[in-house]
Amino acid sequence: MNKFYITTPIYYVNDKPHIGHAYTTIAADVIARWHRLKGEDVFFLTGTDEHGEKVETSAKKAGKLPKEFVDNIVGAYKYIWEKLNIKYDYFIRTSDSSHVKVVSEIIKKIAENGDIYKGYYEGWYCVSDESFWTELQLVDGKCPSCGREVKKVKEETYFFKLSKYQNKLIDFYNKNQKFLSPNFRSKEIINRVNDGLKDVSITRTTVKWAVPFPLDGSHYVYVWVDALCNYISAINWPHGPEFKEYWPADIHLIGKEINWFHSVIWPAMLFSAGIEPPKMVFAHGWWTVDGKKMSKSLDNFVDPILMVDKYSTDAFRYSLIREMPLGDDGDFSEKAIVSRLNNELVAELGNLINRVLTMAERFEGKIEGEAELDQKLNIGKIDSLMEDVDTFNALNEIFVFIKATNKYISEKEPWRLQGRELSNVLYNLLEASRIISILVYPFMPNTGAKIANQLGIEVGTIDDCTFREWTSKVKKGELLFKKFIQ
Ligand SMILES: [Zn+2]
CATH class of the missing domain: 3.40.50.620 (HUPs)
Known part of the structure; x- marks a missing residue:
């Protein structure tokens, strides 16, 4: 080992x-x-x-x-x-x-x-x-x-x-x-x-x-x-x-x-x-806060506990990693957290999982099909970025897959489908969601665990990030993220 x-x-x-x-x-x-x-x-x-x-x-x-x-x-x-x-x-x-x-x-x-x-x-x-x-x-x-x-x-x-x-x-x-x-x-x-x-x-x-x-x-x-x-x-x-x-x-x-x-x-x-x-x-690198250096005289040290209480642990973890490449300097602002929470976590990730689970719950019958969405997943690239301590680009690459999965829904229009065609689309979406639960877990452990739980599975390992047979039964729970309104 x-x-x-x-x-x-x-x-x-x-x-x-x-x-x-x-x-x-x-x-x-x-x-x-x-x-x-x-x-x-x-x-x-x-x-x-x-x-x-x-x-x-x-x-x-x-x-x-x-x-x-x-x-x-x-x-x-x-x-x-x-x-x-x-x-x-x-x-x-x-x-x-x-x-x-x-x-x-x-x-x-x-x-x-x-x-x-x-x-x-x-x-x-x-x-x-x-x-x-x-x-x-x-x-x-x-x-x-x-x-x-x-x-x-x-x-x-x-x-x-x-x-x-x-x-x-x-x-x-x-x-x-x-x-x-x-x-x-x-x-x-x-x-x-x-x-x-x-x-x-x-x-x-x-x-x-x-x-x-x-x-x-x-x-x-x-x-x-x-x-x-x-x-x-x-x-x-x-x-x-x-x-x-x-x-x-x-x-x-x-x-x-x-x-x-x-x-x-x-x-x-x-x-x-x-x-x-x-x-x-x-x-x-170093953080500035709203464009200014952190200093005692400005008293602009951001208390992480306040950020967690306001936006959640996962939104805070996500925002910090997504804001800048690990080696570079970056700027911290609450505006950026709100924007990432609303536009990325709610609109891209949360919405995707919610839509997939809603459709899967309604479908009666066996969910099976041929892997198509696997073409959009580059697990080798994500892993090699993580091995290079490039958490920023690895997270971006994970979101490339999340975006591709959303795009797959709008292209396939599953609401117009039924029977085997619908089953095939759902199969791809559920497998993609299962893999997403694993990929986001290191960045947002609560979110990864929640997605897995709603899919009726445990969070898997990196070896599990390939499309396979879908066997579990989903049970939709609460929304992953709530929009922050100021
Ligand atoms: Zn000194």
Whole structure:
């Protein structure tokens, strides 16, 4: 049996979940569900990043110990994933003692390999992003990532010899063309690595809510190093059967702002520790909201729970995936959700299933015929798009089939037919609907299950996406989607 291991980034507990988090996690869920429908042994990991200065400060403000504080808010993430119908296999928390132990062990391995040394760090630090920047990287003296004030820091620190891995990384990228995905983003990383790598600071002395640095009691592990290790601590590196089974990960799905950490620092750490790197790091784009960048000052972070309550889980999942190719940037607007809900989900998909079930219920007699609509289904293309992590075009291709099925109805005009001719058209429509229930399931699990239920069947697998004999008895239920009227 093929294994398939996919991860989201672990989300920072101090941030309020917004559509950026929702998008990454929904996309990962869609991909994981597709692979499950292919009969693969899937492991889908998500979780929370819980250490660092911001959490320490927030906990203090709330009059709580950091651990108490994070225990209280981690539930917000679990709740939202439940609302979005995210079926993860494991939820990792970086404050778990098993994770802390793994971070410590990896650092010892890297040190044994001679890749850690003590020195002084001088530079600029953004508290909000927990990122160090050099003088050159600052934009107008401010953080290049978020635009906030940065503070000058000089402290004793331990460095990881990232510079040592420059050639090895370039060689690895050349041999593993899919590692830097999507392809158009790979150039930027390769150019920066070719320009030369600086060793990176991996410890701090001022932040205490962190993993203790195993080589020196006065230091703590830099939160980013700690966070990256979640991908192997969750599967019990080094001796756990899960690690042996699932590693290397097939896809680390991330947002492009953390691409450097995942595409450069992480594989270099793994090389040093003698662990194989993941097969692919896929960096997706950013969302704007109504044409504007999401920011604290505009207070335009969209709450996914409000969207789900207003438009339904499936309409929200569908809209996010249908709005932009996974690698590109895109714009989020409620207007777009309403338009997709009314014009695509209600008018194309919902209406199709409703018409097919109405006709099938009225028909008395055996439904049988010759496959004709199968010509319009390109399951090989859809699957290869999904294998390429192209959820956007795969969903478009599924809707090509849905549209073709609607067109088949208007061409055949089944309301004018009877007997064997009508039976033949119904056979094609029911088989198409059965296959549609499977194809939409990873994107809209509730909808896929509802269609299957009304057809009197269970949701099948990707292998079941071929026309065969129709044997079940339909029972029309409630409409799949309701038009949203403002
Ligand atoms: Zn910043």
